[in-house]
Amino acid sequence: MPAQETLTSLKTAYADRVAADLADNTAEQDRIRAEIEHLQAQLDGLEADHALLKDMSAALGNTTAAVPQPRRGTKKAATTAAKKTAVKKAAPKMTTTKAGEDKGPSLTDLIHIHLTGQSEPRTAQEITRALAEAHPGRNVNVNLVRTTTERLVGRSRVERVKQGSTVYYTAQAAADSGDADAEKATAGVS
Structure with a gap:
């Protein structure tokens, strides 16, 4: 060449x-x-x-x-x-938009409320699907739900169990009256 x-x-x-x-x-x-x-x-x-x-x-x-x-x-x-x-939970919180209108309970509260009402453990995908159906106006995706649910695990409000490669989540019983009061207040909001 x-x-x-x-x-x-x-x-x-x-x-x-x-x-x-x-x-x-x-x-x-x-x-x-x-x-x-x-x-x-x-x-x-x-x-x-x-x-x-x-x-x-x-x-x-x-x-x-x-x-x-x-x-x-x-x-x-x-x-x-x-x-x-990681924000420590002092009381149930309401999320707001930039315009200041109320959007309802935080995703953390919605996940905990959902898991509290379940009789069996749920995967992040199942939680996401249920929240998306119950709150169609909310931005809910599986990664956000998984991260938020893991935060609840860290706060001892949710228990994580791994079976094979699948992770299941279950709500913990309120450990102290502060959590119980927060749950009562949150239940009244939703």
Whole structure:
């Protein structure tokens, strides 16, 4: 092969590879932007819940409890905080939209209420399906339900049992009167 043909074929091969790498890079950027938007929406919800819980705590006269302030920082720190933040439940919370109208109980409360009413353990997929049918206006997906249900496991409000590769969830009985009072208040909301 003459040197000119070799140079042309190498140049074409490199150009094709660079074009493919650019397309992959653009697709990855789009995927990460979508993930950041999703995490930012979760962080916004957690911050709104935090403010509401602080107000409720103050209204209940609980001035002795130390209330941690949300972390502020760069977008990178904000997305990391969205992954690690867990809000302690002081009372049933109501979620609100940016316009301020009431959307009803939080997803955490909806999942716990649903599991409390079940006689058998449920998978995250089954919980998602039931909540999507009961609350068609809510954004409910299986990953969000699984994450929220795992948070309830961490709070000892839900029990997790793994059978093979399938994970089942069951509501725990209220351990103290604070949880029982919260459940009564939540039941009246739904």
